[in-house]
Every structure is written in C-alpha cells, then in structure tokens.
Amino acid sequence: MYFINYRSSLINSNLFINSIRRDRSILKTINGGVWDLPSPKNISYWWGFGSLLGLFLVIQILTGLFLAMHYVSDLNVAFQSVDSISREVEFGWLIRSAHANGASAFFLFLYLHIGRGIYYGSYLYSHTWNTGVVIYILSMAAAFLGYVLPWGQMSYWGATVITNFFSTVPYIGIDLVKWIWGGFAVGYPTLTRFFSLHYLLPFVIIAFILIHLVFLHDTGSNNPLGLNSSGDKVPFHPYFTIKDLFGYSIVLFLFFLTVIFIPDYFGDPENFIEANPLVTPIHIQPEWYFLPAYAILRAIPNKLGGVIALLMSILVLFLFPLISSSCNRGYFYSTLHQILFWFWVFDILVLLWIGARPVEEPYVTIGGISTVLYFSFFLLTPILGWVNNILNKNNING
Incomplete structure (x- = not known):
C-alpha cells in the first residue's frame, strides 16, 4: 500500500513539474529550446563540441571572476599580483591554471566545432554560421586581451607587436595606435583598457551565443547524412543530455589532469619573466591557437x-x-x-x-x-x- 501511494505521488509530482514546464511562458520557452528541443536522432558525438564550448565558457567566466578579485591592473604590480594569486591565495594556483588551460581547451573545441561544421555542411544555415564566426572573432579578441594581463615578457612584446599592426591603416594608423595604447607606448593605460575589455567581452560573447542558439533552433540541427530529418527527431532530453554528460566527464577528467599535473605545458617560459621594455625576447610568438x-x-x-x-x-x-x-x-x-x-x-x-x-x-x-x-x-x-x-x-x- 505504501509503495502504491509513493508511486502515485511520484507520478503526480512529475505531472505537476511537466505542466509547469510546458505552461509557464518563460519556462515554456526554455523547455522548447533545450529540454524538449526536437533533434535529429542520428547526430553523433561530433555534435557535442557546441555544448563543450558552453561548458568551458562557463569555466572561463567563473575562474575569471575569481581572478579579477585579486588581479591589479597596475603597471608596477600586475606581474606580482598574478604571482601572488598562484602563491598566496588559497587554491589560487588551481583557479589560474584552470583559466589559462581553459582558454586552450575552448579554442581546441572551437576549431573542432568549425571543422565539423565545414565537413558536414552546417554553413548552409547562413545565419547560424555567420553568428558563429562572429563568436570566433570575439573569442580571439578576448584571448589576446587576456594574454597581455599577466604582464610577462611575451605578454608585453606580444601586445606591442600586435597593436603596432594598426599603424598600417591608411591616414589614421599612427593615431589609432596611440589611442589604443593611451600614450606613445604600451603602458599603464593600455593594461587598464585591456583588463576592462577582457572582463567585458565574455558577456558580449554570451549575447551572441544566445543569438546563435536562436538561429540554430529556428533551422534545426544538421546531421551526418545532411538529409531533411523533420520526421525523424527525438527530444533533446534525455537522449542527448546523457551523451553530453558522458562527453563532459571524459573531457573534464583530461582537463583537470592537465591543470593539476602539467599546468604550464602550453605556456611560454618567457612569460614567467616580468615585462622589460629594454629586453626583446629572441622569438616573439603568441599562444598556440593563434599560431596559424x-x-x-x-x-x-x-x-x-x-x-x-x-x-x-x-x-x-x-x-x-x-x-x-x-x-x-x-x-x-x-x-x-x-x-x-x-x-x-x-x-x-x-x-x-x-x-x-x-x-x-x-x-x-x-x-x-x-x-x-x-x-x-x-x-x-x-x-x-x-x-x-x-x-x-x-x-x-x-
């Protein structure tokens, strides 16, 4: 008798939750866009890179917020503040390593996501594709600005070299570079501006991701066969949420292995030296995801x-x-x-x-x-x- 009552109450609670989920305007929109989103049943793990990008964007934002609490965008103490985060803040080394390696993971899955879209023809959904390219450009800008903030040798000289390219703009190039620098060289105003923009851009990226998802849900997901699968779809949950969670578990396991055991593998040794305008590194190069x-x-x-x-x-x-x-x-x-x-x-x-x-x-x-x-x-x-x-x-x- 107890089992029957428990089972009936469980069914009633599920019906109540489902009714709220489908009837309330905001919840109904979220439910239609995520929970009950019709998805082609033949999409593979290659379609999981988008959700992995969302996961690592969340990681980047959360770790970035904690780092911003301790980082000082002052020319004289920026390098020391980053060092202090790693040495003196409790679990600061973990947060900083997760943020630095999270950028590498984000771009790895971004490139795989773009490659999958090209190979399977997702670019034919032009609005979805173009907003994705905009997200890619904004991500590159945010990554470059963030690379300058530790104020190491490679950060300083990378900022100097890259910003100098704006001097090639006809007529206004020199003035444009001075405006970006806030003076006649990369210095205190430059660091302050880069920190502000680096803090702001992830939220702009989120806005474009929402637009990207709106277009994606409007056209529907592509599939490996490239066929019209309007009549052959299943709800996103539980079929693809389980698949995404399985991908999350594997990727996060490998990610935290990297963060804990080889946190500086993708970093440049020159960037562990404080910026010195009088000493030029032998070879100036950006992070690996900018190398092509x-x-x-x-x-x-x-x-x-x-x-x-x-x-x-x-x-x-x-x-x-x-x-x-x-x-x-x-x-x-x-x-x-x-x-x-x-x-x-x-x-x-x-x-x-x-x-x-x-x-x-x-x-x-x-x-x-x-x-x-x-x-x-x-x-x-x-x-x-x-x-x-x-x-x-x-x-x-x-």
Missing part, C-alpha cells in the same frame, strides 16, 4: 599585406555559405571534397608548426607556400562543387 594566423601574417613580406592576409584568413570563413556550389551538403558525399578538406586541415597544422618556428629558411618558404595553399582551398571549393555536380548528373543520366 600568425604564420600567415609573417608569410607576407609587406607589413600592410601581412595584416590584410591575417584578417582575410579569418573573415574568409564568412564566404562558406556563398562558395558552396555542390548539390551535396558539405564534404561528406564527395571524395574530391574530402581529399581537399583533409589536405586543408594538414596545411593548417603546418601553419601552426611554422608559427612557432624562427623567421629563417626553410620556414619562411614553407610558410609562404602553406599560406597560398590555405587560401587556395576557398578557390577550389566552388570549382570542385561544379565538377561534382557534373559527375553526379552524368551518373544519373548514365
């Missing part, structure tokens, strides 16, 4: 040309919805497109390696060739699309 773009920048001998190539290497992602000419969605069904895609991925890995090499031969030549191949991908994609359409038409007629 940095290699493209260095591949062009002309300063203005290098800046334009750097910007185009990122902005060219907006072209994917426009250059897609194949009758098939993405690169999954075309052998020619698959060969081109994986060759492009290999070329990006070469650029990543070149970005960490000194500016000397043969790295200069390899970097120049890899840059040409990087941009050739966007020229060959529509051509291969037309070839693929002709082959498919001939196969149908044959």
